[in-house]
Amino acid sequence: MSLPFSVQFIPVENISALEADENVLAAIRYASIASAENTEKPLFSVGLPNLALSNVVEVWYSDVAVKTSLIDGIQLSYNDDILFGHLLLDESEYEDIVAASEHAYRLILDAINALDYPYILRIWNYFSSINDDQQGLERYKQFCLGRQQTLDSRGGFVYSPPAATAIGTSGGGLQVYFIAAREPGIQLENPRQTSAFLYPPQYGVVSPAFSRATIKKWQNTTHLYISGTASIVGHETRHIGQVEKQLEETLKNIEALVQHGAETQDLSINTLTDLSYLKVYLRDLFMLSITEELLIRRYGRNLPEVIFLQGDVCREDLLVEIEAAYILNEVDA
Numbered sequence: 001m002s003l004p005f006s007v008q009f010i011p012v013e014n015i016s017a018l019e020a021d022e023n024v025l026a027a028i029r030y031a032s033i034a035s036a037e038n039t040e041k042p043l044f045s046v047g048l049p050n051l052a053l054s055n056v057v058e059v060w061y062s063d064v065a066v067k068t069s070l071i072d073g074i075q076l077s078y079n080d081d082i083l084f085g086h087l088l089l090d091e092s093e094y095e096d097i098v099a100a101s102e103h104a105y106r107l108i109l110d111a112i113n114a115l116d117y118p119y120i121l122r123i124w125n126y127f128s129s130i131n132d133d134q135q136g137l138e139r140y141k142q143f144c145l146g147r148q149q150t151l152d153s154r155g156g157f158v159y160s161p162p163a164a165t166a167i168g169t170s171g172g173g174l175q176v177y178f179i180a181a182r183e184p185g186i187q188l189e190n191p192r193q194t195s196a197f198l199y200p201p202q203y204g205v206v207s208p209a210f211s212r213a214t215i216k217k218w219q220n221t222t223h224l225y226i227s228g229t230a231s232i233v234g235h236e237t238r239h240i241g242q243v244e245k246q247l248e249e250t251l252k253n254i255e256a257l258v259q260h261g262a263e264t265q266d267l268s269i270n271t272l273t274d275l276s277y278l279k280v281y282l283r284d285l286f287m288l289s290i291t292e293e294l295l296i297r298r299y300g301r302n303l304p305e306v307i308f309l310q311g312d313v314c315r316e317d318l319l320v321e322i323e324a325a326y327i328l329n330e331v332d333a
């Protein structure tokens with residue numbers, strides 16, 4: 001019995017073996033600037049420094065040897081079930097981040113349709129200076145506009161918006177990576193939060209196009225991909241300026257989401273500690289020890305794997321964001 005793929009965090013010292021490994025779908029490093037290896041395979045660095053002392057590589061393993069392809073600059077790898085793609089655009093080649101984002105999404109939708117994996121399950125978006133104003137509009141809001149322009153011209157995401165992350169880096173272009181499938185996932189929203197695509201207009205020219213989570217039933221297992229989650233209740237930011245309180249609210253949101261998934265879908269997990277990993281984005285280095293202590297105090301040894309990255313959250317008043325997933329590494333006997 002096989003799994004479509006799994007995710008593991010391994011010490012960065014072990015990276016040399018990855019390039020030749022035919023079962024590697026993708027390998028992601030965390031660095032001060034975004035970059036991609038010059039191959040078809042998605043082997044790349046995200047422009048977010050890892051705040052922990054020992055750096056890791058995030059490795060996406062396929063159960064079988066993958067195929068690879070380069071379409072319009074998108075590095076793609078795939079097996080029968082899943083497609084992994086990575087795109088890094090040089091923003092200076094575009095008029096603004098609206099145009100870059102519109103172009104990125106157009107290339108991505110074309111590529112997934114060409115290879116016939118039309119359903120994006122999960123997508124990550126990274127670009128610099130996310131909270132800066134340019135021509136009077138915050139760059140995050142411009143990014144949302146470009147994304148939406150492509151969706152409007154192409155009839156939207158097939159089935160439902162994917163789970164997503166959008167985080168500000170310190171530099172290095174517009175970077176987007178994603179997983180897509182031949183069959184759709186199930187959209188999961190959070191009862192504590194207004195769905196992002198229904199946010200009122202104060203948060204942008206268009207509402208952000210993402211779901212709180214995607215549930216995907218594979219043959220032998222059910223996965224849960226949780227979007228970047230922050231201290232937002234309803235549609236409002238809570239606990240402005242208070243890191244610990246924002247963290248607690250964020251954890252409550254993730255717990256509520258998982259619980260809701262367990263109640264409404266046949267998910268085999270029901271608490272945060274059942275998740276496979278947490279990825280914590282912190283606006284400032286000084287928040288690291290506070291965050292680690294709070295997580296350990298609350299969850300102790302039950303805590304899943306956690307990685308801490310330095311990045312800017314897409315609302316200026318948010319200090320922390322956490323994403324997570326439930327992706328089993330081995331099929332239960």
Ligand code: 3EB
Nearest residue numbers: 164165166208210227228314
């Ligand atoms: C939020 O809940 C925080 O625009 O793709 C989180 C995840 C956020 C994804 C996106 C934005 C996005 O509204 C921001």
